[in-house]
Amino acid sequence: QITLKESGPTLVKPTQTLTLTCTFSGFSLSTSGVSVGWIRQPPGKALEWLALIYWDDDKRYRPSLKTRLTITKDTSKNQVVLTMTNMDPVDTATYYCTHSLDYGDPIQHWGQGTLVTVSS
């Protein structure tokens, strides 16, 4: 059974850096083709794809946020970390961690999400 769980602060101040951790089980990020990604959803709004990291450390970012995002993995801990710098109230959203089984596969599993509020 594949599970993913997001963790991190629920409240950050403007200009601060957000660090979110996705801890997963049921698969290994050292298996060829596997990827873990991040997607966010502002309250009442649509889903927005943020970033993706593959088993071989290939990384992809949303171009409009690329300068603010960093995605890393710790295969031994079964964790993926997303950092977002210079947080702003418009970054208030539920942040989801996702899993895809192979290259070019759709998102097959989602975490429950974690709501991050940006406010002073």
Add this chain to the structure above:
Amino acid sequence: DIVMTQSPDSLTVSLGERATINCKSSQNVLYSSNNKNYVAWFQQKPGQPPKLLIYWASTRDSGVPDRFSGSGSGTDFTLTISSLQAEDVAVYYCQQYYSTPYSFGQGTKLEIK
């Protein structure tokens, strides 16, 4: 970047009736080497993460009722619910996973009449 545009934004359908949601991509998402359309459909209920319904534009995920079907190719795609059930009330999203950034449509809110 590929832009996904859904229509309508909201939809009200009677129980047992058909619901149809459309999704148009700004670029072709059919990969010619494998003849697959890199489009997925997700269902999201309040307070829950999205759930994968359809991938490769027309393949139902495991456990998804057969009243859900996907169709289309190239740039135009459709999600059809053949006979609406009360538990189908949700927001539905299409997504392209042809090229990053993988983009979603704006969502279609489906309600019961």
